[in-house]
Each structure stands twice: as structure tokens, then as C-alpha cells.
Amino acid sequence: MIYADRLHPLTVFLFYSSILILTMTATHPAALLPLFVSAVLLRGVQIGAKRTLAGTLVALLLLLTVTAINLFLVHRGAKILFFLNGRPVTLEAGLAGLSSGVMILTVILFCACLSRSLPGDRLLSLFSRRLPRFALLLRMAIGFLPRFRLRYREISEARGALGVASEKGMIRKIKARLSDLSILMTLMLEESMDRADGMRARGYGLPGATRAVTEPKSRRDAVLAVLLILLLVPALYPLFSGRGDWNWYPLDFSALIPDLSLALFFAAGTAIAVLPVILEGKETLKWHILRSRI
Amino acid sequence: MAYLAVSDLTFTYHGAAAPVLTGCDLSVGEGEFLLVVGPSGCGKTTLLRTLKPALAPYGETTGTITLDGAPLDQLSPRDAATLIGFVGQDPERQTVTDTVFAEIAFGLESTGVEGALIAGRVAEAAGFLGISHLASRKISELSGGEKQLVNLAAALALRPRLLLLDEPVARLDPPAKLRFLSAVRRINEEAGVTVILVCHDTEELFPAVDRVAMMENGAIKSILPPREFVRKAQNGDLPFVPTVPRIWLLSGGTGEPPLSVREGRAWLKETIRATPENVPEKGDAPTGKEEFLSARYLWFRYGRNAPDVVANLSCSLSAGEILAVLGPNGAGKTTLLKLLAGILRPVAGTIRYEGKKGLPKAGRNAISYLPQDPALLFASDTVREELDEMTGGDPDGAAKIEKLVARLSLGGLLDSHPYDLSGGEQTRLAIAKLLLLSPRVLLLDEPTAGLDPVAKTDLSTLLRELANEGCGMIVATHDLTFAAETADCAAAFFNATLTSPADTFRFFSANRFYTTQAVRLTRDLTRVCLTADEAVAALRKAEGGTP
Numbered sequence: 139m140i141y142a143d144r145l146h147p148l149t150v151f152l153f154y155s156s157i158l159i160l161t162m163t164a165t166h167p168a169a170l171l172p173l174f175v176s177a178v179l180l181r182g183v184q185i186g187a188k189r190t191l192a193g194t195l196v197a198l199l200l201l202l203t204v205t206a207i208n209l210f211l212v213h214r215g216a217k218i219l220f221f222l223n224g225r226p227v228t229l230e231a232g233l234a235g236l237s238s239g240v241m242i243l244t245v246i247l248f249c250a251c252l253s254r255s256l257p258g259d260r261l262l263s264l265f266s267r268r269l270p271r272f273a274l275l276l277r278m279a280i281g282f283l284p285r286f287r288l289r290y291r292e293i294s295e296a297r298g299a300l301g302v303a304s305e306k307g308m309i310r311k312i313k314a315r316l317s318d319l320s321i322l323m324t325l326m327l328e329e330s331m332d333r334a335d336g337m338r339a340r341g342y343g344l345p346g347a348t349r350a351v352t353e354p355k356s357r358r359d360a361v362l363a364v365l366l367i368l369l370l371v372p373a374l375y376p377l378f379s380g381r382g383d384w385n386w387y388p389l390d391f392s393a394l395i396p397d398l399s400l401a402l403f404f405a406a407g408t409a410i411a412v413l414p415v416i417l418e419g420k421e422t423l424k425w426h427i428l429r430s431r432i
Numbered sequence: 433m434a435y436l437a438v439s440d441l442t443f444t445y446h447g448a449a450a451p452v453l454t455g456c457d458l459s460v461g462e463g464e465f466l467l468v469v470g471p472s473g474c475g476k477t478t479l480l481r482t483l484k485p486a487l488a489p490y491g492e493t494t495g496t497i498t499l500d501g502a503p504l505d506q507l508s509p510r511d512a513a514t515l516i517g518f519v520g521q522d523p524e525r526q527t528v529t530d531t532v533f534a535e536i537a538f539g540l541e542s543t544g545v546e547g548a549l550i551a552g553r554v555a556e557a558a559g560f561l562g563i564s565h566l567a568s569r570k571i572s573e574l575s576g577g578e579k580q581l582v583n584l585a586a587a588l589a590l591r592p593r594l595l596l597l598d599e600p601v602a603r604l605d606p607p608a609k610l611r612f613l614s615a616v617r618r619i620n621e622e623a624g625v626t627v628i629l630v631c632h633d634t635e636e637l638f639p640a641v642d643r644v645a646m647m648e649n650g651a652i653k654s655i656l657p658p659r660e661f662v663r664k665a666q667n668g669d670l671p672f673v674p675t676v677p678r679i680w681l682l683s684g685g686t687g688e689p690p691l692s693v694r695e696g697r698a699w700l701k702e703t704i705r706a707t708p709e710n711v712p713e714k715g716d717a718p719t720g721k722e723e724f725l726s727a728r729y730l731w732f733r734y735g736r737n738a739p740d741v742v743a744n745l746s747c748s749l750s751a752g753e754i755l756a757v758l759g760p761n762g763a764g765k766t767t768l769l770k771l772l773a774g775i776l777r778p779v780a781g782t783i784r785y786e787g788k789k790g791l792p793k794a795g796r797n798a799i800s801y802l803p804q805d806p807a808l809l810f811a812s813d814t815v816r817e818e819l820d821e822m823t824g825g826d827p828d829g830a831a832k833i834e835k836l837v838a839r840l841s842l843g844g845l846l847d848s849h850p851y852d853l854s855g856g857e858q859t860r861l862a863i864a865k866l867l868l869l870s871p872r873v874l875l876l877d878e879p880t881a882g883l884d885p886v887a888k889t890d891l892s893t894l895l896r897e898l899a900n901e902g903c904g905m906i907v908a909t910h911d912l913t914f915a916a917e918t919a920d921c922a923a924a925f926f927n928a929t930l931t932s933p934a935d936t937f938r939f940f941s942a943n944r945f946y947t948t949q950a951v952r953l954t955r956d957l958t959r960v961c962l963t964a965d966e967a968v969a970a971l972r973k974a975e976g977g978t979p
Contacts, residue, residue: 259531274529281530284572295775296803297811300822301795301869317811325807328851332525338486340539340586341513342528350537350550 140425141417142255147264149359153414154252156370160407161244163377165384167237168396169404174240176411177247183418184254201239208235214387234386251414263352270349289325294318366410373407376400435462435626436483436594441495443478448491452478454650456495462593463624465617466655467637469672470647472854472884476630479647480596483628485512499594513543517587517625521599521882523579532558532566532574532582539590557589561615575762577608584615595619597629602882605761605910610636632884635674635949638662639691646672662689671885675913675949675964682964683971696953704958704971723748725772725799725873725904730781732771741767742778743928749873754895754905755933756915758946759925765908766804768925769875772906773801800871804878806862810850815842815861818850822868829868836864840894856887863894874898874905880914892918916940916948916962937962 142150157173164170182190208231210222215230265273297318337343376382381400384393396404436459443453452475460466470476481487483497485504497504499515507515520526529535536554545553558564563581571579580600587595597616601609617640620627631637638644638658645655646669656664662677673681676696677689685703690696726748733740741764749755757765770776772783774791785791785799792798803809812818819837823829837843840860845853850861859879866874876895880888888911895918899905908925909915915922916936923933924946933939940947941960954961954970961967 277529277531277534281527281571285524292803292805293808295770296801296808299773299775299794299799299801300809300865301793301798321808321811324851328807329525332520332522333528335487335520336526336583337528337538337542339484339513339518340590341486341510341542342538344510344513344542344544346544347542348544348547348550349541350533350554351547352533352551 140421142414144356144358145362146353146355146359147256147260148355149362150252150256151261151264152363152366153410154248154255156366156373157248157411157414158245158252160373160410161241161248164241164382164407165237166376166382166396166404167384167394168401169376169382169407170237170240170244172404172408173411174244174247176408176415177244177251179415180251180411180418181247183415183422184251197243200243201236204239204242205232205235208232208238216388230386230389233389237386255414260353270347285329286322286326290318290322293321293325297321362413365413369406369410371406372403373410376403434459435464435500436460436628437496437498438479438483439496441479441482441493441497443475443482443489443491443493445489445491452650453482456650456652458645458652458655460626460628463620463626464643465620465627465641466629466643466645467634467641467658468628468630468645468647469632469634471668471886472856474647475650476647477598480518480598480628480630483594484516484518484596485509487518510543513539514590515593517590517592517595519580519583519587519595519597519600521602523576523583523603526583527571527579530570530572532563532569532571535571535582536586536589539586543590553589553591554585557585560588560618561585575608577604577611577761580604580608580612581615584612584619588619592625594626594628597627597631599630599632599882602632606912607760609633613637613640632672634672638674638677644672658691659689662691671889676953678964679950679953679967679971682968693949693952697957700953700957723750724786725749725784727772727778727783728781730768730771730783731779732767732776733779740928742771745781745929747923747930747933749904749906751872751904752899752902753921754899754907754919756919756922756936757906757908757925757930758910758912758915758922760910763925764928765925766877768930769801769877769906769908772873773799773875775801796869797872798869799873799875800866800869801875802859802862802866802877802879804881806858807851809862809865810858813849814847815850815853816846818861818865819868822865832868836867840864854887855882856884856890859883859887859891860894867898871903874903876905876907876909878909879907880909880911888914889917912940912946912948913950913963916950 161170161173161177164173178190209227212231212234213225213228215226215228217229218226219229219232220227262273262276294315297314382403438456438458441453441456441458442451444451456475456479458479468476468479478489481489482493483504485507486509499507504512527535528538533554536557537550540550540553541547554567555564558567561581561584563578563585566574566578566582571582574582584600595616600616601612604612613636616627616629619625629637629641634644641658643655644658644661646653646661648668654661654664654669658677661669662673662681665673665681670678670681674691676693677691679685680689680696680699685699687699690699726746728746730742730745731740732742745768747755757768759765767776771778772791774794782789783791810818812821819833820829823832826832837846840863842857842861842864845857845861850858853861863874863879879891883891892914895905895907899920907915907919919936921933922936922939923930934942940951940962941955943951944955945952948962950961950963950967954967959970961970
């Protein structure tokens with residue numbers, strides 16, 4: 139995420155949304171597996187091998203659950219493993235479940251990577267140009283929440299210390315909580331009047347409001363965006379042509395290895411996912427070397 | 433030609449019977465620094481808000497206001513937003529967004545500054561006020577002083593020519609206050625921005641401002657340079673004269689009135705030409721009184737891995753004693769009070785009450801806690817209901833309330849809404865609520881925040897009376913003068929613990945910098961005096977003694 143810090147949030151966002159779309163639409167194991175591997179590698183580069191491997195158990199549990207659900211719900215397929223309650227449990231159903239599990243895991247991993255590469259405020263700045271009112275409202279809400287919590291705690295502490303609330307009876311206690319809440323509402327209304335003054339004093343509501351440009355685009359962004367588009371066209375081809383569709387029922391092992399042209403299309407998709415790994419990995423390596431020199 | 437000219441301004445709030453402003457005349461030159469003082473409710477805030485079109489209160493206005501020669505109401509909304517900056521009292525309530533950068537940029541975005549230029553304008557304002565390092569911080573994580581500087585930067589980024597400040601430092605501790613005021617002074621001196629500042633605490637301001645305006649009953653009574661103001665000060669003005677010139681005035685000083693401690697010491701040396709009297713040590717130390725609330729080796733932190741807020745702290749209180757806990761905001765004073773009130777539980781250490789381990793149950797005849805914002809205690813629509821709430825079921829309740837209402841002069845306010853009371857009145861009402869519980873111990877958190885000097889003196893008197901009736905008190909405050917006037921003992925909160933409490937006189941006379949203006953003035957020159965009144969009495973006596 140050190141490299142991503144130097145990119146415009148839009149570039150980072152486009153990369154991750156492309157990767158996520160590719161992952162969610164990948165049905166062919168030959169398309170999915172490389173994406174999964176790059177997701178693990180990217181996470182490893184971001185937070186270190188140790189912390190990535192620490193998630194193995196949770197990942198295995200997730201895989202096992204999804205596989206098991208599919209295994210016992212779907213009874214299609216030719217390779218019957220055994221019978222349960224008189225119903226066949228098939229290898230195909232197991233593999234299909236495993237593949238869905240890997241897909242879900244990959245999506246989760248990439249989402250985790252995204253939130254590190256693009257923390258909340260950078261993601262927000264992306265929308266603030268297009269949806270200024272919404273962005274301001276969100277910013278106000280974010281700023282407001284901790285105050286709301288703090289105020290409620292202060293009120294209930296101060297009222298609690300009065301001793302009025304601790305007197306006998308459930309109803310009295312509920313009444314006391316309700317009056318705490320009513321104080322909170324009154325205070326918050328008072329405060330929002332002051333806040334509205336603060337906004338008006340600084341010209342809120344005048345026509346022609348602008349947004350601060352805090353993230354200038356660089357040449358690096360342009361290069362990466364062009365690269366992304368060049369890779370995205372072939373990467374999406376299997377999806378739209380239907381050539382990348384994969385069917386587990388019945389199982390055909392020979393189709394697991396795609397022919398050369400399909401492999402090239404898949405490679406384009408893999409390249410989009412591998413690019414962040416290379417860029418971040420280079421950055422991580424650079425810092426390791428720098429530190430060892432100091 | 434005056435930059436801002438107000439003539440015969442009258443203002444009546446919508447639906448109110450009497451006007452708040454009754455014929456105000458004011459003329460402020462370009463680049464002037466004007467201080468406005470006056471008792472609570474005299475119309476200072478209304479006047480200030482009338483000068484900023486977007487904040488002008490709703491009601492009936494007569495008279496004229498001109499800015500730079502043109503009537504104020506002809507100013508375009510955009511110009512009104514940028515040319516006139518405004519910062520109010522409560523640092524918490526003025527911020528709009530979540531981060532410092534977004535906050536300072538808010539006004540620039542609203543007034544349509546080109547997007548690419550905004551970062552530069554934010555940087556300029558933040559850099560000038562020395563808060564550049566806060567740019568990407570969350571507003572909710574800042575201290576009150578930092579928030580107020582952000583509010584100032586937000587106004588400054590719009591490049592105002594007139595800055596209106598409504599008690600901006602009332603809720604800040606002394607270091608934050610000085611930082612804010614020196615920033616305002618720089619904006620005035622280095623950028624030539626005209627400043628109108630409403631402020632109760634005039635101590636550091638008299639040497640800095642060009643003129644002082646005294647407001648009374650909705651009109652400007654006088655508007656004079658600070659030294660003239662001191663010389664012509666009458667009874668009603670006295671509370672607003674800072675300690676040093678007040679001592680000069682009341683002890684019948686001659687020549688130019690001194691404004692700063694340095695000038696004051698020069699004058700005092702000239703006047704008394706006497707060897708310093710030996711400081712009579714007041715018989716104090718361990719008073720031998722029975723301590724009925726004590727804490728031993730308290731530790732507290734807000735989370736397992738959070739820093740210690742209270743570490744190895746011990747203190748004690750006896751009946752009728754007032755202990756002042758001094759220190760900057762955020763030092764842990766509030767946490768200590770909450771521990772003693774039983775709101776928070778210490779991680780380690782013991783609290784004893786009346787010789788027994790543990791705290792009494794919250795309620796009657798026990799320990800009562802006054803939060804910094806008294807409004808937190810108000811749940812009803814009228815003052816009368818607020819008081820009735822505390823006596824539910826007590827047959828003598830009505831009589832008790834009647835006595836308290838008379839004592840705290842709440843009589844005329846019984847049917848008002850608690851939120852419509854002034855700061856001093858709110859504090860009195862909150863104390864009245866607590867007194868209805870007949871507490872043995874009162875814990876008060878910054879009770880002077882936002883009070884005018886008259887209300888402060890009243891509060892001090894009230895607390896002394898309550899102490900004489902046997903109520904023990906711990907007052908957390910950063911107001912040194914208030915502590916010196918009110919408390920028996922004082923201790924400083926520093927590095928998560930309390931320095932050992934000393935008799936107030938010892939505490940303040942031993943300190944050189946962290947002490948009251950009167951001590952700074954009189955140290956080494958004459959008998960050390962804690963307050964202006966003491967100093968005046970001492971000087972009069974000295975004059976009487978030496979022919």
C-alpha cells in the first residue's frame with residue numbers, strides 16, 4: 139500500500155474494481171486459481187507472510203463450510219463418492235463447492251487489500267467530486283458520531299452520580315434512561331443550531347460551490363490506466379463470448395487445461411491482478427534493502 | 433473614515449417586549465483591535481452577530497451599519513461570508529466536517545474558490561497559525577485549544593478584513609488561551625485585519641488592544657484606550673479591569689496606569705520604596721482535621737493498553753475544606769473527580785469515606801458531582817421542574833426549594849427554560865439541584881468556564897459559604913485567580929498525579945510563574961498577596977503606616 143499511496147485514488151479504485159469483477163465472474167478453475175494466488179501474494183506483500191498465514195485456519199474453515207454445504211445439497215454428477223440417507227454424494231459437487239469457496243475467499247482477500255490500499259478518507263475523496271452533497275453529509279456524520287457517543291456517556295454519568303436513576307424499581311430506571319436520551323436530543327439540537335451557524339458564517343449554500351483538489355493525477359496514473367484498459371479488453375473477452383464458462387457437472391478433466399487462445403485471455407486477467415503484487419512487492423523489497431543498508 | 437460604523441443601532445428579538453440593543457454607536461478604524469467587555473446579557477453577542485449578515489438574529493433592527501463606506505445589507509452574500517470572519521465560544525460546536533483539512537477547506541469550497549487553489553489557501557492559513565502538522569488529523573481527536581485554532585484558521589482562509597470573535601477563549605486553559613490570543617494579535621498586527629473581540633478574561637488583553645468598549649444594557653457606555661479606561665473606571669467597570677491596573681487604581685496610584693506585570697512592578701517599586709516585609713507563614717500544614725474522604729495510591733487508565741491517566745495518586749479532604757485541583761485541560765482532573773464520585777472505578781488503590789473503605793451510594797447526604805457542562809443535568813422544561821425532580825416524595829421539599837431559590841437568586845427564573853439561562857445562571861441552577869441532595873462532598877469540574885467576572889465572584893462567595901456550613905469540596909479548575917480566592921488548599925495535576933496539596937497561600941506564593949497576577953506583581957517587593965483585594969488592602973495599610 140506504499141505504492142498505492144502515490145497513485146490517484148481513482149487509479150487504485152479502477153484496478154481493484156476490475157480485479158473484483160474478474161474474480162466474481164471467473165468460473166473456470168484456470169482463471170480463478172491464478173487470481174487466488176495473486177490475492178494471497180498481495181496480502182502477503184501488504185501485511186507480511188506471518189500475518190497472512192495466521193489467517194489460514196479461518197480460510198480453511200470457510201472453504202470447508204462452503205464445500206460441505208454444496209456437497210450435501212447438490213446431488214448431481216457422475217463420480218459418486220458414497221451415499222448419505224440414500225442420496226448420492228458426488229465428487230463434482232465437492233469440487234464445485236470448493237471452487238465457490240476459493241472465489242469467495244479471493245474476493246474477501248482483495249477487499250481487505252483494497253481497504254489497505256485505499257483507506258476510507260481517500261475512497262471518500264473519490265466520490266466527493268461527483269456527489270458533493272452526499273460526501274459532505276457523510277463527512278458530517280463521521281465527525282458527529284464520536285461526539286454523540288461521548289455526550290451520551292457524559293450525560294448518563296452525570297445523571298447517574300445524581301443518584302436519581304439508581305433509586306428502586308425497573309420503571310424508574312427505564313424512565314431515567316429515557317430522560318438521558320431526551321437530554322441528549324435537546325443538547326444535540328442546540329449544538330446543530332450552532333453548527334448551522336458555523337456553516338452559514340462560511341458561506342454554505344451559496345451557488346457555485348467547488349471541491350478542493352487534493353489528489354493530483356500524475357503520469358504514473360495515466361500509464362497504469364492505459365495498461366489497465368489494454369489488459370481489460372482481452373481479460374473480459376472470455377466472459378462476454380461465453381468461452382470461459384465452466385461446468386462442473388459432469389466433470390471433464392481434459393477441459394481443465396485451456397487451449398492456447400483461452401489461456402492467453404486468462405493470462406491478461408491474471409496480469410491485472412499480478413501487477414499490484416509486483417508494484418507493491420518492489421516497494422516492500424526496496425524498503426528492506428534500504429533498511430539493511432542503514 | 434471608519435472602516436466599520438454603527439450608528440444608533442436598536443434590535444429587538446422577534447416576540448420580545450424590550451430591545452436588546454438600545455441605540456448602539458460604534459466606529460472602528462481599519463486595522464484596529466477592539467476589545468468589548470460587559471456583564472452577561474448586556475447584548476455583546478447580539479451586537480457581534482448583527483455585524484455578520486449570515487448570523488444576524490431574527491428580529492426588528494433600526495439604525496445603520498456601514499462597512500468600508502457601504503451599508504452592510506448591500507454586501508453580497510459571498511463578500512459577507514469572506515470579508516467578515518466569525519469564531520464563537522464553544523470549540524466543539526463550530527466544526528462541520530471530520531478532518532482538519534476538510535474543515536479549513538469548507539468555507540473555501542462553499543464560496544467557490546477554484547478547486548486547485550484550495551489546498552494552497554488551507555496551507556497558508558494553517559501555516560500562519562502554526563497548525564500545519566494537524567492537517568490530516570481527525571477533529572474529534574484534537575484538544576479544545578487546537579479545535580479553536582482550526583476554527584480561526586477556517587475563518588482566516590477566507591481572507592477576512594474584519595474578524596469577529598465571541599468569547600473564543602472562555603473554554604480554553606491558560607496556555608491554549610495565550611496561544612489563541614497571540615495568534616489573533618498576529619493576524620491583527622502582521623496582516624492588518626480589523627479585530628473585534630468579546631472577552632470576559634481581560635488579563636492578558638489590555639496591553640494588546642487599541643481600545644476597550646464597555647457595554648451596558650444594550651448600549652456602548654464608553655469606548656476608550658486601555659489606560660484611559662483604567663483611569664476612568666467606575667464601580668461597574670471594575671471587574672473588567674485586569675488585576676495589575678485594578679490594584680493601581682484602588683490603591684490610589686498616580687501617573688500612567690500600569691497594564692502588564694512588568695509595568696506594575698516598576699510602579700510598585702517606585703511607590704513603596706520599602707524593604708519587603710517578612711512573609712508571615714500562615715499556621716497551616718496538617719490541620720489535624722479529620723479527613724472524611726481520602727484516596728490512597730489510585731491508578732486508572734481507560735483501556736488495557738492505554739496510558740495511565742491517574743498514577744499512584746493520593747489525596748484527602750476534610751469537612752468544610754475546599755481543595756483546588758489545578759492543571760491544564762486533558763491532564764486528568766475530570767478523571768480524578770469521576771473516580772471520587774464513583775462514576776469510574778480505579779484500577780488499583782483504595783478510596784475511603786468516613787473511615788470506611790468504598791464510596792457511599794449515589795444520592796442524598798453523599799457525594800455530588802457537577803460536570804463541566806451543567807446543561808448535562810437538565811432534563812425538564814422549566815427551572816421549577818428541574819428543582820422538583822430532586823425532591824420527589826420529600827414532604828419538606830417545597831420549603832427547601834424556596835430557601836435555595838432565595839439564596840441562589842433563582843427567583844425570577846423559575847418559569848424559564850434551563851437552556852435559556854446564562855452560563856452563570858445555569859451553574860447556579862445545577863448547584864441548586866445538587867444542594868437539594870444535601871451533599872457532604874461537592875465535586876466541581878471547571879465551574880468557572882464561560883462565566884463573567886461578576887458571576888465568578890458570586891460563585892466564589894457561594895462556595896465559601898457552603899464550606900463554612902461543613903460541605904467539603906474539590907474544585908477542578910485552570911482559573912488560578914478563582915482558586916486563590918476560593919480554596920483552602922491547592923494541588924497541581926501533573927504527569928498523571930497530584931503534587932502534594934499545600935495551603936493555598938503557600939502554593940501560590942511559592943510559585944513564580946504558575947500563580948496569580950497579584951503574586952507576580954507583589955513578589956519580593958512587598959508582602960506577597962494572592963488577590964487584588966489583598967494587595968490593595970496591604971498597600972493602603974503601608975501608606976497609612978508610613979507618613
